[in-house]
Amino acid sequence: MESAVHSVPSKSKFNIYAAITQKIVDAIEAGAGKYRCPWHVPGPVSVLPTNATTLVEYRGINVLSLWVAAQARGYASGFWASYKQWQSLGAQVRYGETGSLIVFYKRIEERPFDPDDPARAVDLRHVARPSWVFNAMQVDGYAPPSSEQRTEVERVAEAEAFVAATGAKITHGYLMACYSRANDMIEMPDRERFVGSETSSPTESYYSTLLHELTHWTGAPHRLNRELGKRFGDQAYAVEELVAELGAAFSCAAFGISCDPRPDHAAYLSSWLTVLRQDSRAIFAVASQAQEAFEHLCYLATRNEPDERAAATT
Numbered sequence: 001m002e003s004a005v006h007s008v009p010s011k012s013k014f015n016i017y018a019a020i021t022q023k024i025v026d027a028i029e030a031g032a033g034k035y036r037c038p039w040h041v042p043g044p045v046s047v048l049p050t051n052a053t054t055l056v057e058y059r060g061i062n063v064l065s066l067w068v069a070a071q072a073r074g075y076a077s078g079f080w081a082s083y084k085q086w087q088s089l090g091a092q093v094r095y096g097e098t099g100s101l102i103v104f105y106k107r108i109e110e111r112p113f114d115p116d117d118p119a120r121a122v123d124l125r126h127v128a129r130p131s132w133v134f135n136a137m138q139v140d141g142y143a144p145p146s147s148e149q150r151t152e153v154e155r156v157a158e159a160e161a162f163v164a165a166t167g168a169k170i171t172h173g174y175l176m177a178c179y180s181r182a183n184d185m186i187e188m189p190d191r192e193r194f195v196g197s198e199t200s201s202p203t204e205s206y207y208s209t210l211l212h213e214l215t216h217w218t219g220a221p222h223r224l225n226r227e228l229g230k231r232f233g234d235q236a237y238a239v240e241e242l243v244a245e246l247g248a249a250f251s252c253a254a255f256g257i258s259c260d261p262r263p264d265h266a267a268y269l270s271s272w273l274t275v276l277r278q279d280s281r282a283i284f285a286v287a288s289q290a291q292e293a294f295e296h297l298c299y300l301a302t303r304n305e306p307d308e309r310a311a312a313t314t
Contacts, residue, residue, distance in 0.1 A: 016103050016130045017280040020065050023101070024283055025276050027068045028269065035266045038068045039249035040199075040259055047078040048253045052136060053085040055145070061287040062102040063250065069100035070135065077136040079144055086134060091142035099132025103284075128284075150256060152201065159207045159255045165301040168217050170210070177209045179216035186213045200258035208252055208259045215247030216240070218293040226289060232282070238271035239286060246290035251297065 027038040048057040049066040058066060058080070066080060080100070083093050106129050136142055150158075163170070174187040194206040219226030219240065226243070228236040245265075252259040275282050 014130060015280070016101070016128050017284060019101060019130070020061060020103065021276055021280045021283050023068050024064060025273060027071065028273060028276075032269055035261050035269065037245070037261070037265075038064065038071050039246065040261050041067075041071045047256065048250065049078050049080055051085070051133075052079040052081040052142070052144075053089060058102065060291040061284050063253075063291075064246065064283070064287055065102055066100060066133075073100075073135070075135040075137045077144065079136040079142075080133040082131065082133050086139050086142065089142060091139040093134050093139050097134060097138040099134055102131050102133055103128050104131050105129070152203070155256045156203055156207065159211075159251075159257060162251075162255070162297070162301045163207075163210060163214065165303075166214065166217075166297055167300060168214055177213055179213045181220060184217075184220060186210070186217055188213070197260050200260050204252075204258045205260055207255075207257055208248060209262065211251040211257075212244045212248035212262065214297060215244040215251070215290065215293045218247070218296050219243075224292060224296055226293075228289075231285065232275065235271055235275050238268045239275060239282070241268050242272050242275075242286050243289045243293065246287060247293040250290060250294040254294075 024038065031037055031040070049063055049070075050057050057063075069075070070078075080102075081089070083099070086093055106127050136144060168186055169184065170186045170188060172188050172190050174189055177186075177188050179186050188206075188210060191203075191206050194202045194209070196202045196205060200208065218224050226240070228239050228243075232239045245262075249259045
């Protein structure tokens with residue numbers, strides 16, 4: 001029985017928003033001294049968490065929640081599945097192991113379908129429900145699918161092609177990296193100005209920064225038209241930085257590139273923690289916006305057509 005492996009809180013009393021938010025707040029606070037957040041730690045964070053049965057990558061808040069769990073417990077694998085899903089693969093969760101929390105959204109009909117009036121719309125809403133999954137390192141009898149290890153040169157080449165295919169206008173020679181909304185242009189220092197760290201090469205630092213600015217680029221009015229002021233008010237600017245941080249982390253993970261903290265990261269930590277403590281659903285909204293930005297970039301890259309408003313990279 002799954003309940004014999006871990007304890008599941010009563011759904012009537014369990015607040016999934018508060019539970020996941022608190023884990024993320026704790027993880028940010030734990031790394032605040034070095035200005036590191038959960039998505040800056042190498043290892044399983046360098047890949048997008050993937051369901052072991054469907055081989056589909058988790059999305060949004062579940063990516064962040066599983067990154068936090070992997071970091072806290074030292075898991076080196078990016079594969080996850082529920083207790084029953086592991087059983088379907090012929091694997092067994094070891095007795096005494098504790099599941100990691102994710103959320104799924106269940107569709108609920110507000111008004112039942114009326115057979116006498118089939119044209120009448122059915123009101124639907126999505127309700128967050130908790131679920132628990134286990135990492136591959138918590139099970140016996142599972143062999144992960146083999147995957148070809150890419151070299152840094154190959155990973156960087158993929159990232160370069162991805163960025164170019166979005167059609168974003170990128171110019172170099174600036175002292176700082178930023179996205180200029182007025183000019184719809186990403187300003188970047190020259191590549192040789194980037195230095196490495198304990199966890200990343202200079203080239204990875206360059207692309208980590210570029211993908212951060214590219215996430216900002218997606219928020220332009222003629223793209224995703226990301227407006228955060230209505231919800232976050234005076235904190236909207238800091239929250240947009242958090243969206244860009246997560247969006248860059250998702251993109252870096254997709255290419256296996258280490259994501260380092262930005263130099264100005266420390267300035268936003270206090271604001272981020274304030275927002276998360278005040279609104280337990282804020283991180284869900286932020287993660288959703290970051291996922292949307294990442295998927296929009298993937299769409300542009302897959303379409304392989306330059307944006308109408310952007311020129312070639314210079």
